[in-house]
Amino acid sequence: xxxxxxxxxxxxxxxxxxxxxxxxxxxxxxxxxxxxxxxxxxxxxxxxxxxxxxxxxxxxxxxxxxxxxxxxxxxxxxxxxxxxxxxxxxxxxxxxxxxxxxxxxxxxxxxxxxxxxxxxxxxxxxxxxxxxxxxxxxxxxxxxxxxxxxxxxxxxxxxxxxxxxxxxxxxxxxxxxxxxxxxxxxxxxxxxxxxxxxxxxxxxxxxxxxxxxxxxxxxxxxxxxxxxxxxxxxxxx
Amino acid sequence: xxxxxxxxxxxxxxxxxxxxxxxxxxxxxxxxxxxxxxxxxxxxxxxxxxxx
Amino acid sequence: xxxxxxxxxxxxxxxxxxxxxxxxxxxxxxxxxxxxxxxxxxxxxxxxxxxxxxxxxxxxxxxxxxxxxxxxxxxxxxxxxxxxxxxxxxxxxxxxxxxxxxxxxxxxxxxxxxxxxxxxxxxxxxxxxxxxxxxxxxxxxxxxxxxxxxxxxxxxxxxxxxxxxxxxxxxxxxxxxxxxxxxxxxxxxxxxxxxxxxxxxxxxxxxxxxxxxxxxxxxxxxxxxxxxxxxxxxxxxxxxxxxxxx
Amino acid sequence: xxxxxxxxxxxxxxxxxxxxxxxxxxxxxxxxxxxxxxxxxxxxxxxxxxxxxxxxxxxxxxxxxxxxxxxxxxxxxxxxxxxxxxxxxxxxxxxxxxxxxxxxxxxxxxxxxxxxxxxxxxxxxxxxxxxxxxxxxxxxxxxxxxxxxxxxxxxxxxxxxxxxxxxxxxxxxxxxxxxxxxxxxxxxxxxxxxxxxxxxxxxxxxxxxxxxxxxxxxxxxxxxxxxx
Numbered sequence: 197x198x199x200x201x202x203x204x205x206x207x208x209x210x211x212x213x214x215x216x217x218x219x220x221x222x223x224x225x226x227x228x229x230x231x232x233x234x235x236x237x238x239x240x241x242x243x244x245x246x247x248x249x250x251x252x253x254x255x256x257x258x259x260x261x262x263x264x265x266x267x268x269x270x271x272x273x274x275x276x277x278x279x280x281x282x283x284x285x286x287x288x289x290x291x292x293x294x295x296x297x298x299x300x301x302x303x304x305x306x307x308x309x310x311x312x313x314x315x316x317x318x319x320x321x322x323x324x325x326x327x328x329x330x331x332x333x334x335x336x337x338x339x340x341x342x343x344x345x346x347x348x349x350x351x352x353x354x355x356x357x358x359x360x361x362x363x364x365x366x367x368x369x370x371x372x373x374x375x376x377x378x379x380x381x382x383x384x385x386x387x388x389x390x391x392x393x394x395x396x397x398x399x400x401x402x403x404x405x406x407x408x409x410x411x412x413x414x415x416x417x418x419x420x421x422x423x424x425x426x427x428x429x430x431x432x433x
Numbered sequence: 434x435x436x437x438x439x440x441x442x443x444x445x446x447x448x449x450x451x452x453x454x455x456x457x458x459x460x461x462x463x464x465x466x467x468x469x470x471x472x473x474x475x476x477x478x479x480x481x482x483x484x485x
Numbered sequence: 486x487x488x489x490x491x492x493x494x495x496x497x498x499x500x501x502x503x504x505x506x507x508x509x510x511x512x513x514x515x516x517x518x519x520x521x522x523x524x525x526x527x528x529x530x531x532x533x534x535x536x537x538x539x540x541x542x543x544x545x546x547x548x549x550x551x552x553x554x555x556x557x558x559x560x561x562x563x564x565x566x567x568x569x570x571x572x573x574x575x576x577x578x579x580x581x582x583x584x585x586x587x588x589x590x591x592x593x594x595x596x597x598x599x600x601x602x603x604x605x606x607x608x609x610x611x612x613x614x615x616x617x618x619x620x621x622x623x624x625x626x627x628x629x630x631x632x633x634x635x636x637x638x639x640x641x642x643x644x645x646x647x648x649x650x651x652x653x654x655x656x657x658x659x660x661x662x663x664x665x666x667x668x669x670x671x672x673x674x675x676x677x678x679x680x681x682x683x684x685x686x687x688x689x690x691x692x693x694x695x696x697x698x699x700x701x702x703x704x705x706x707x708x709x710x711x712x713x714x715x716x717x718x719x720x721x722x723x724x725x726x727x728x729x730x731x
Numbered sequence: 732x733x734x735x736x737x738x739x740x741x742x743x744x745x746x747x748x749x750x751x752x753x754x755x756x757x758x759x760x761x762x763x764x765x766x767x768x769x770x771x772x773x774x775x776x777x778x779x780x781x782x783x784x785x786x787x788x789x790x791x792x793x794x795x796x797x798x799x800x801x802x803x804x805x806x807x808x809x810x811x812x813x814x815x816x817x818x819x820x821x822x823x824x825x826x827x828x829x830x831x832x833x834x835x836x837x838x839x840x841x842x843x844x845x846x847x848x849x850x851x852x853x854x855x856x857x858x859x860x861x862x863x864x865x866x867x868x869x870x871x872x873x874x875x876x877x878x879x880x881x882x883x884x885x886x887x888x889x890x891x892x893x894x895x896x897x898x899x900x901x902x903x904x905x906x907x908x909x910x911x912x913x914x915x916x917x918x919x920x921x922x923x924x925x926x927x928x929x930x931x932x933x934x935x936x937x938x939x940x941x942x943x944x945x946x947x948x949x950x951x952x953x954x955x956x957x958x959x
Binding site: 348 | 895956
């Protein structure tokens with residue numbers, strides 16, 4: 197007899213430690229490389245160097261939310277509990293990078309625009325995304341039943357993902373109607389290599405974070421099941 | 434963008450890198466710690482199963 | 486899971502195969518197998534918290550099983566919930582009534598929701614003995630009156646599979662007779678019932694057999710259990726004194 | 732026919748929700764009073780300057796409707812949770828969308844009635860000049876209410892059944908409502924400012940688009956959140 201609809205109780209395959217080291221060392225290398233090789237920008241001076249942390253952090257944020265969206269859809273479709281755990285892990289890591297992106301955005305905004313915050317479409321929709329992440333994670337913490345938590349957070353995750361581009365679009369419209377200055381950023385090719393390398397490094401690091409977080413969640417599930425099986429003398433009789 | 438750019442805004446650049454590194458470092462420690470702890474607990478639970 | 490499909494028999498009112506359910510890490514049901522033929526009345530026994538109600542809620546599509554399959558007249562509870570709900574009438578602990586609606590309004594709402602907007606509401610009210618409070622709000626009803634009104638809703642529905650979760654709670658002698666009369670009537674029409682009980686006495690002469698859920702599985706009574714006065718098929722037919730298991 | 736049965740179910744739920752709401756009178760009166768109170772508080776926050784009040788009127792009106800409406804959404808499921816009525820509701824045959832549609836329409840009527848009161852008071856308090864094309868203003872208001880109520884009814888289906896429902900609903904709902912509120916506020920503001928469907932028209936189109944997107948999404952997802 198089949199015990200569980202999926203093998204979410206099996207212990208996970210642990211993330212290889214070598215991958216973690218690789219991600220970490222690659223990250224350090226790309227950061228140093230980008231900072232050292234980029235010349236001071238004619239317009240922005242050394243502020244340009246913030247691009248190597250800010251842009252990758254933002255990219256990872258949206259990628260993580262993409263993972264939440266896909267995992268949520270997969271969970272509703274296949275009812276595979278592992279997808280729910282993956283969505284939760286990605287949301288946790290994503291919210292961290294989202295917060296980081298916001299802080300870096302403010303650190304960038306202060307010297308360039310003279311204000312800590314501007315109601316620009318990108319910044320505002322990142323903030324809304326952060327709030328959606330917070331709502332998603334608190335929903336998870338307020339619901340105990342795993343199945344209910346999975347279904348509900350999947351629905352919230354999917355609707356949240358639909359909402360983000362809509363927020364971006366509406367804030368952009370709102371801004372153009374109010375005629376506030378926009379801030380186009382051009383990127384000369386000499387900065388591009390450093391940026392691409394950092395994008396790759398951040399993505400790798402975030403993927404590794406999500407993997408380890410997911411691994412922990414899977415172990416917790418397996419441990420729950422194993423202790424239950426021990427207490428009641430096995431599932432199959 | 435006047436005075437900040439003239440003195441290079443180095444303080445902001447340093448701050449952004451420091452924050453990024455601290456945050457990512459903390460996350461690294463947290464994530465690795467959580468995975469290790471969960472694995473240890475799991476192995477404990479499995480051992481308990483065999484004992485009974 | 487799919488392999489069980491060819492074994493399906495349409496004259497089975499309920500066919501539960503390895504139904505399991507966990508809440509968090511706790512497995513409440515660990516593989517319940519129970520087959521109930523059309524026209525069969527089955528009592529479901531077990532101590533508090535053994536998962537009787539959980540099982541009933543799974544059959545009624547209110548809860549999803551964590552594992553296993555369950556069919557009601559050949560319809561899968563998990564994937565064909567709507568057609569299962571057409572067959573199943575569930576009488577649960579909670580009355581499921583609206584306090585600010587009158588008895589009649591509650592039934593009229595239920596009739597529309599059940600898909601029988603022209604059902605004879607007054608006849609159902611008369612049968613459960615609530616004609617004198619037809620237009621009074623349910624808020625003022627006693628627990629027993631609320632149970633009777635819930636029963637009237639089942640009478641409107643006339644389900645082919647009746648799921649009764651401790652149906653005699655809060656009912657007086659006349660109410661118990663009413664309930665048993667309704668169960669027998671459905672039985673005569675070829676319907677089946679699963680009745681959760683903690684006391685067999687009121688259900689005397691109604692049930693065909695009983696099963697016990699223990700440690701999350703259906704427990705087949707052994708000679709030792711019978712010696713301890715546990716529920717058994719015979720216990721139903723022997724005089725009331727021997728049947729009491731409370 | 733199954734579809735007609737579902738429509739009949741939707742109508743029954745609308746009737747049931749509105750009847751219970753009407754009989755427990757306190758509900759509507761207190762929610763509407765709360766909406767008016769919020770408007771008064773906005774008046775104090777914005778100061779007595781007439782022009783300033785007029786400029787901020789659109790935003791204040793929508794926020795008052797939102798803050799008071801949130802209470803209505805949780806209430807709408809509270810009726811079902813007392814006495815296990817939700818269980819009975821889920822046991823009836825028929826499509827799940829019929830339940831959502833019933834709750835949605837009942838909430839729409841509830842919030843629209845509240846909106847009428849809040850707007851009437853708001854026009855007086857914020858010294859708004861009523862434009863000649865006021866029927867179009869009603870249309871804008873309705874579009875905004877549809878957006879707020881569809882998402883509100885959807886999220887309340889979860890929050891009302893979880894711990895900490897008072898904080899969870901706003902936490903989930905407000906960020907989701909930003910586009911709807913932004914469009915509704917801007918359309919109302921442009922309209923009240925007398926621009927007569929110049930900028931307002933674009934916002935109205937956007938608002939209608941958001942309504943369609945969120946209605947479709949919530950109708951599709953409702954089954955998943957109500958059944959567990």
